[in-house]
Amino acid sequence: MNISRRVFVTLALVCLFSIQALAQKVETDYDHSVNFSQYHTYSWGHVHADDPLFEPRIRQAVDRELQSKGWQLAPAGGDATLTAVAVKKNQDEYTTFYNGLGGGWRWHGWGDGMATTMVEKVPVGTLIVDIYDTSTEQLIWRGLAQDQLSDKPDKNTKKLEKAVEKMFAKFPPRAS
Numbered sequence: 001m002n003i004s005r006r007v008f009v010t011l012a013l014v015c016l017f018s019i020q021a022l023a024q025k026v027e028t029d030y031d032h033s034v035n036f037s038q039y040h041t042y043s044w045g046h047v048h049a050d051d052p053l054f055e056p057r058i059r060q061a062v063d064r065e066l067q068s069k070g071w072q073l074a075p076a077g078g079d080a081t082l083t084a085v086a087v088k089k090n091q092d093e094y095t096t097f098y099n100g101l102g103g104g105w106r107w108h109g110w111g112d113g114m115a116t117t118m119v120e121k122v123p124v125g126t127l128i129v130d131i132y133d134t135s136t137e138q139l140i141w142r143g144l145a146q147d148q149l150s151d152k153p154d155k156n157t158k159k160l161e162k163a164v165e166k167m168f169a170k171f172p173p174r175a176s
Contacts, residue, residue, distance in 0.1 A: 024147040024159065026166040034133070034140045036172035042071050043078035043134070049086035053153070054160065058084045061161050062129060065168035080140070081132045086160075088125050088149060125149045125156065127163055143167035 030036075047055045062082065063073055071080075124146060131141040145163035150156055 024145065024163060024166070026143070026145045026163055028141070028143045028167060028170070030141040030173045031139070032173075036140075039079040039133075039172070040071060041074040041078035042066060042080040042082055042131070043074050043076050045081045045083040045132070047084045049084075050088045051086075051153075054086055054156075057157055057160060058086060058127065058129075058164075061164040062168075065164055065171070069168065069171060077134065079134060081134045081137075082129065083132070084127065084129045086125060086127045090124070125159075127160065127167075129164070129167065141171070141173070 044059060047058055049055045049058060062084065067073065072078075125148075127143075127145045129143040130139055132138060133140050143164075145167055147159050147163060149159070
């Protein structure tokens with residue numbers, strides 16, 4: 001392989017891994033001993049977001065998904081109680097550029113080139129939605145979503161809606 005092809009392949013792999021690292025990640029888990037068919041109503045407990053404007057957006061997105069599954073919102077005393085927390089943190093992203101790979105293989109590596117690594121702080125949002133059995137106060141379901149945030153609130157709202165939709169795609173869990 002010639003030098004330019006090696007550089008191209010290396011850069012392509014770096015881009016691929018960078019894109020995958022920043023792709024929206026959604027996970028869910030639940031208490032496998034719980035029969036979710038017994039739940040028909042839910043009420044909201046505490047909802048917190050670093051940006052208070054997102055608190056009603058979280059509720060609306062989750063309400064839309066749960067109501068599409070047949071659950072009904074009760075002002076208080078629902079069969080299940082929901083809580084949600086959304087936080088924003090900066091995550092380091094490393095990008096390495098290679099320059100002047102040199103003319104051949106040496107005992108210490110390829111040529112006399114230089115590598116420059118840059119660190120960029122990328123804002124990442126995390127949303128956690130918990131569902132508790134109201135009567136026992138036991139956690140029965142948890143959804144977690146992470147995604148890179150934009151500096152545009154409208155884009156972040158769309159990412160929130162997509163994350164909640166993915167989170168509840170297989171909800172309620174089927175009995176094991």
